[in-house]
Amino acid sequence: MSGRLEVTPSQTVGPFFSIGLPWDGGPIAADGPDALTISGVVLDGEGAPIPDALVESWQTAPAGIRGFARAPTDDAGRYAIRTVKPPALGAEAPHIDVSLFCRGLLHRVVTRIYFADEQAANAADPTLARVPGDRRETLLAAPTDDGYRFDIHLQGDDETVFFAV
Amino acid sequence: MHEGFRRDAPGVHPALDDAGYKSTRLRHPRQPLVYLPQSVTELSGPQLGPERVTGALDHDLTRQHAGEPLGERIVVSGRVLDGDGRPIRDTLVEIWQANAAGRYLHKGDQHPAPLDPNFSGAGRCVTDANGRYEFITIKPGAYPWGNHHNAWRPQHIHFSLLGQAFAQRLVTQMYFPGDPLFAFDPIYNSVRDPEGRARMVSSFDLERTVPDWALAYDFDIVLRGRESTPIEEER
Numbered sequence: 001m002s003g004r005l006e007v008t009p010s011q012t013v014g015p016f017f018s019i020g021l022p023w024d025g026g027p028i029a030a031d032g033p034d035a036l037t038i039s040g041v042v043l044d045g046e047g048a049p050i051p052d053a054l055v056e057s058w059q060t061a062p063a064g065i066r067g068f069a070r071a072p073t074d075d076a077g078r079y080a081i082r083t084v085k086p087p088a089l090g091a092e093a094p095h096i097d098v099s100l101f102c103r104g105l106l107h108r109v110v111t112r113i114y115f116a117d118e119q120a121a122n123a124a125d126p127t128l129a130r131v132p133g134d135r136r137e138t139l140l141a142a143p144t145d146d147g148y149r150f151d152i153h154l155q156g157d158d159e160t161v162f163f164a165v
Numbered sequence: 166m167h168e169g170f171r172r173d174a175p176g177v178h179p180a181l182d183d184a185g186y187k188s189t190r191l192r193h194p195r196q197p198l199v200y201l202p203q204s205v206t207e208l209s210g211p212q213l214g215p216e217r218v219t220g221a222l223d224h225d226l227t228r229q230h231a232g233e234p235l236g237e238r239i240v241v242s243g244r245v246l247d248g249d250g251r252p253i254r255d256t257l258v259e260i261w262q263a264n265a266a267g268r269y270l271h272k273g274d275q276h277p278a279p280l281d282p283n284f285s286g287a288g289r290c291v292t293d294a295n296g297r298y299e300f301i302t303i304k305p306g307a308y309p310w311g312n313h314h315n316a317w318r319p320q321h322i323h324f325s326l327l328g329q330a331f332a333q334r335l336v337t338q339m340y341f342p343g344d345p346l347f348a349f350d351p352i353y354n355s356v357r358d359p360e361g362r363a364r365m366v367s368s369f370d371l372e373r374t375v376p377d378w379a380l381a382y383d384f385d386i387v388l389r390g391r392e393s394t395p396i397e398e399e400r
Contacts, residue, residue, distance in 0.1 A: 003250045005387045008364050009356040010178045011338040012186075014323065016269040020261025020287035021325060023217070045191035052273070058331045060205055068211030089205050097206050097331050104188030106179035106355050108334065110201070131199055154192050162194050163201035164172070165332050 010107040015052050017101070022054070022072045029057060029069035029083035036147030038113065039080035042073050042100065045155030049077020053102035055152070057113070059086040059095075085115060093121035093128065100152060109162045113150050116140040127163075135161050169203040170332040170389040171248055176358055185351030187312050203332055210330040214257045214291035224290035226262075226302040234284035236265025236303030240373055240381040241339070244296040245326060248390025252296025253333075258386075259325040260300060261287045267306030276308050301379070307346060319346040319353060326386060333388040340366045341382065 013021070042053040053073040061067030069081035086094050096113040114122055122128055128136055138160045141148035153160050181193035201207065222228045227238060241260075245253045263269045263286065266278035270286055284303065292298050307317050321338040328334060340353065347353055347362075356362045364387070373381035 004390065005246060005248050005250055006360070006364065007173055007177055007248055007389055008335065008337050008386045009361045010335060011323075011352060011355075011365065012188075013325075013336050015273055016263075016271040017261060017323065019269060019271050019285065020259055020323065025216075045195075048191075050192070056334075058206065058209075058211060060209055066211060066213075066216075068213065092204060092206075095206065099331075099334055101336060102192060104186070104190075104192035106181060106183060106186065106189065106352070108336065109181070109194060112201075127201060127204075130201075135196070155195055159194055159196050161196070162198050164198040165201050165203065165207055 012103060012106050013054060013101040015103040017054060018052075018072055022070060027069050027071040027079075027081045029059065029067055029081060030061065030065040031082055032084070034084045035082050036085065037080055037082055038096075038141060038148045038150055039078065040149050040151040041077040042079065042102070042152045043077060043154065043156070047156060049073070050102055050154070051075045051077055053077070053079070053100060055079045055081065056099040056101070057081050057083065058097045058099075059083065060089065061086070088121050091124060091126055093118050093125040095125075095127075098152075100154075105154075109154070110165050111152065111160050111162050112139055113141050113148075114139045115148065116142050131161050169208065169392045170330065171392050173389065177361060179355035179357075183351065183355045186355060207332045208330050210327060210333070212255070213327060214255055217257055217259070218289050218291050224288055224298075224300050226284065226286065226288045226300065228301075229285055230283040232283045234264065234281050234303050236281075236284075236306075238301070238379040239304050240299065240301055240375065240379050241322065241367065241384060242297065242299035242370075242373060242381065243367075243384040243386065245292050245298060245328075245386045245388065246296055247333070247388050251390075252292070252294075253329060253388060254292050254294050254296055256292050256329065257289065257327050258292060258298045259287075259289050260302075260322050262302065262305040262322040263308055265303050265306050267308030278306070278308070304341070312351060317346050317349070319344040319350050324386065326388060328388045335386070335388055337365060337386070339384045342366055342368055
């Protein structure tokens, strides 16, 4: 086919992306009375926190809400984003797409945050249905006092489900 | 019906498990990726340009401080295209890099080379109606890293692209033509296809080189194109 171009290959963000990518308001996808915090830790294959990871979230959002958050992990591997829970989209349960970048990842990995307290919607979600039953729990954010907790395990027994987009 | 983005062919991007790049060892998923049909969330994306590009000099890394940085001044420009050759306009392009001595302005960079008080190493711009972007910066230095004995990174500039949708998101590195370190760098060589590696290397651009002022390098970035059929088929 004429005119078709091959894509530029991915490379790692490396250890020093924080000089260029994060910014002060970056972790806030949405704020206001309905906003909640989704936080967690990013862990490697030995369960050690990853202090140089970047979590990006994206959800469809009504006008006036950015819907995107970019949050680096801290020295303890923790990240936190401020957002609102998205609505269900047709048959799809409420979810937030996540890209994770870090030194040692040559290409982003993609996962989805679902909400553990949306059991009926989750049971009908076509994407969750593709995930082996014993791994679905890795995609469920657990309710907390101020929002939800969602840890990301890059490797290991509790490895998070990652998707090919 | 949504028009999806063409999925990347196998081998276009590096494998996540790369024996030559040690940091991948505990940081790559071992389970197979699960196929995600592209739905509304993946087919849309943030438009961050107006929020992130706030100053007239965000694209000029040589004019962000009181004085000029040391090093070889360069112009880096090109187009952001999709896989069908269509320009991607109004999209945010973010870069970050080491200074001319090969040192990043980052607490984790312990390379004993000087910091430059006139260089922060980060820039942003938005593509124009033809998908063009342009940065003015200095050529980054090569620097050592701990991957293996006498390991050095080729000179490079990190690029981050948001594209038009979540499915197009890309982070890559731009290299300079003819770098003698290419043969020894596991990150560059994590792309196995020589033609793929070549797509990460800028070319010297005499036409845009500014007489008596700065050399220019041309670097086009290609993000995924659209599926030709509206209904995506599962491989």
